[in-house]
Amino acid sequence: MEEVDKILIHALKQIGTDVSEEISSINQFSSELIVKAVVRCIQVINPGLGSPLPSSLPPAMSARFRVGMSLAQACQELGYKGEIGYQTFLYSSELEIRSLLMFLVEKLPRESSEASDQPTGKSVVLQRAIAAAIKAQLSVPWLPMNCRLPLHTETQSAGPLHSFHTLPLSLPYSSTGLGDKYEKEEKEYQRDFLLPVTAQISHQPSMVASILEHHTTVLSAVQQWDNEWNSQGLLSRLTPQEYRARKMARLRKRIKEQLRSNAHPSPEGSFRSSHSSNDLSEVLQMFKSPSSSDHILTKGTHFTHTQKFTFEQEPAAVTSPVPTGRQSDGDVQQRQQAEIESLQQQLQQLCTEIEQLTTDMKHMSVTHTQVLNEIKQKELMNKETEDKIQVKKKTLDFLPDSDNSLQKLQAQVEASAARLVNLASQWEKHRAPLIEEHRRLKEKCSNQELESSRKLSEIKSMQEKIRVATEEARKKEDIHKQLVTQLENLPKDVSRSAYTQRILEIVSNIKKQKEEINKILSDTRELQKEINSLTGKLDRTFAVTDELVFKDAKKDESVRKSYKYLAALHDNCNQLIQTIEETGTILREIRDLEEQIETENSNKTVANLERILEDYKAIRQENSVLAAKIKEG
Incomplete structure (x- = not known):
């Protein structure tokens, strides 16, 4: 048991239990140390179950009994099947404490096959610690503000609450698929001008949400590219760079075609927008200087030149000489108003003529298209007719x-x-x-x-x-x-070698014990076989002797007495064998009783009884003090 106790103490030290170096056996554990070790094991196995448990025994006896009951209940919830109660911790027994600690040490979390399949490292250790802390906080019941203790105030404070709001981020990822020049410029920008992530966000509580959103976006893009490459990229038999380049070329081609279709509308749309284009030219005319007004239209038709000539000649005809000082300002204004009205009438008439001519041009263009189609049809019909005529002509030439x-x-x-x-x-x-x-x-x-x-x-x-x-x-x-x-x-x-040597010694001792046990079992079997053979031989010998003597006893009186002595000897031998067997049974019971006595002595029954009496006196004293306080109140 010494090696077992050393292994248990080493495991308790590894999980953070303060065990003195002088302690080398479970028998040296005090009640305080037992409670500390059990509470620490429960906290490591199940943080939610072990967080409300105290790590030391209170001074009051009633509180100690409650702590012992809570520890016993926690061990039973973990699956301990042995007998356990408050007496296990307050009036400890070496065997009970050893079996309990062995159960708890075996329950401690270890690296299993499932845990080995998951990614491990410092981040995973941190995540496990965070999860344990959150689980421990969730196990604490919620209390109102007025009923919270200092511990609850720390774990259940409201704190600042913020909504999940994300902002765009720019992270220094290396771009692929660009030229060396663009990649170099991007690296220079990231090195010299790109701000850190913490400086890019104006609302600081949104930083974590923004980083998570950006990370999720990048992961989804990578996953989408992997799916597309595995489904379509491999079938194209191209390299990833060539596949990206071809995809980019197709996208640019579609954009160009879309822009080209939007930039060149249909002829019907051009006819509809002729009036708007004229209005646009007039608006541009208003922003031009007078010196450049004659150069707006660099090329025009006979109609436009005629209209220009008309606009240039008519104002010269209607211009009046410079007013003399005899004319009043009112006459000048009336004349100007009359000129403006006449010019507006002429402009309106010209606009009407332009609209009429535009309509005529549309009609003529449609008529021209129809005429061209009719001419093409006529030409085809004429060609077919000429072919038929040629065939008939050749046929007529052959007739004579x-x-x-x-x-x-x-x-x-x-x-x-x-x-x-x-x-x-x-x-x-x-x-x-x-x-x-x-x-x-x-x-x-x-x-x-x-x-x-x-x-x-x-x-x-x-x-x-x-x-x-x-x-x-x-x-x-x-x-x-x-x-x-x-x-x-x-x-x-x-030293690892010391533990290895100790384990090897334990294994060799176990092997020796097994060999001795097997040897004892084999000797016992041999003795049992020998006893069985001797017993059978004795029975057979007695049967043969009894039969021979019984035959002679019928004839001779002295032989009859010998037969009686033989029967008495056989009964005495049977009684002797039975007495020897009962003696062996009594010796085994004596050994069992001695072992039980040693077990009871190791359980410190007398010391525990003395402690129970002392605790009973302390409880009576506490009860008397409480009764006195109640009477005084």
């Missing part, structure tokens, strides 16, 4: 000498048929190798497609294997980092 013409036609038909037969034979000569070549190429193409599909499936399987191997390598690297961290955190004064 029909016999010779028929013979000539028959000769031409026969020559054409012979030529067709010759061409067919030549075609067959060329057709057979071409068909063979076509079949060979087709079979080769199908083989290449099968080979490409097989290679494609192999590439996909290799990619899957690479992904799995990468994940396993990453997990093993994380496990290695975690083990290195744990190794660094372990005490340096502990």
Whole structure:
């Protein structure tokens, strides 16, 4: 048991229990140390169950009994099947405490196969610590503000609450697919001008939400690209760069076509917007200087030149001489008003004429299109008619000498048929190798497609294997980092070889004990066999002797007495054997009783009874003090 106690003490030290170096056995554990060790184990196994438990015994006896009952209940909830109660902690027994600590140490969390499949490292340790803290806080019941203790005030304070609001971020990711120049400029921008993440966000509580949103966006983009590449990119038989370039070229082409279709509307739309374009030219005319007004239209039709000539001549005709001083200002204004009205009438008339001409032009363009279509149809009809006329003319030419013409036609038909037969034979000569070549190429193409599909499936399987191997390598690297961290955190004064040597000694002792047990069992079996054989031999000998003596006893009186002595000897031997067996049974019971006495002595029954009496006196004293306080109140 000494080795078992050392292993238990070492495990308790590893989980943070303050065990003195002088203590080397469970028998040396005090009630305070037992409570500390059990509470610490429960906190490590189930933080939610162990967080409300006190780590030390209170001074009041009633509170101690309550603490013992709560610890016993917690151990039972963890699955302990042995007998346990408050007496286990207050009046401890070495065997009970050893079995309880062995159960709790076996329940401590260890690295299982499921945990090894998950990523490990410092981040995972931090996440586990956060989860344990949150679970411990959630296990504490909620209390109103007026009923909270200082512990509850720390864990249940309202604190600042903020909504989940995200803001755009710019992170220094290395861009791919750009040129060296753009990549260099982007790196310079990220190095010299890009602000840190904490400075890019004006609302500080939104920083975590923004980082999570940006990270989720990047992960979804990477996953979408992987899915597209595995489904379509591999089938295109291009490299990732070529596939991206082709996709970008297609996108640019579609944008150009869309812009081109929007920039060049249909003819109907051009006719509709003619009036608006005239209005636009007039608006531009208003912003031009007078000196450049004559150069707005660099090219015009006969109608525009005529209108320009009219606008240039008519104002010269209607201009009046410079008013003299005899004319009043009112006359000048009336004359100007009359000129403006006449010019407006002329402008309105010209606009009406322009609209009428525009309508006529539209009608003429439609009529022109219809006429062109009719001309094309007429030309086609004329061509067909000319062909028919040529055929009829040639037929009429053959009519005067029909016999010779028929013979000539028959000769031409026969020559054409012979030529067709010759061409067919030549075609067959060329057709057979071409068909063979076509079949060979087709079979080769199908083989290449099968080979490409097989290679494609192999590439996909290799990619899957690479992904799995990468994940396993990453997990093993994380496990290695975690083990290195744990190794660094372990005490340096502990020698691994000492533990290994101790384990080997324990194993060798167990082997020796097994060998001794097997030897004792084999000796016992041999003795039992020998006893059985001797018993059988004795029974058979007695039966034969009894039969012989009984035969002679019928004839001789002295032999009859010998037969009686033989029967008495047999009964005495049976009684002797029975007495020996009962003696062995009594000796075994004596040994069992001695072991029970040793067990009771190890349980410190007398000391526990003395402690119980002292606790009983303390409880009576506390009750008397409380009764006195109640009477005084």
